[in-house]
Amino acid sequence: MSKLILSDELRAQVNGDDAPSEVCDVSGNLIGYFVSPKRFAQYQKAIEECEEAHLDELDRISQEEGGYTLKEIWKELGVE
Numbered sequence: 001m002s003k004l005i006l007s008d009e010l011r012a013q014v015n016g017d018d019a020p021s022e023v024c025d026v027s028g029n030l031i032g033y034f035v036s037p038k039r040f041a042q043y044q045k046a047i048e049e050c051e052e053a054h055l056d057e058l059d060r061i062s063q064e065e066g067g068y069t070l071k072e073i074w075k076e077l078g079v080e
Contacts, residue, residue, distance in 0.1 A: 006014070014021045014034045021034045035043060068076075 018036050018039060020039065023031045023034055025031055
């Protein structure tokens, strides 16, 4: 992860109400987002919970019987 050092002026711009801030270049093109450490921890937790739910769903699906082989799928799609 790269590290940026903000001037006091820029620091004041992202030190608002703890909401995410868009980071743009001088032309207004979006470069990325700034989130506070507190918000970052919340986002990270939400992402982890989503990933866990997704993995649980993949595990459930992988246990189901039936389905098609890759060869059958290609044949159906006319890719053979």
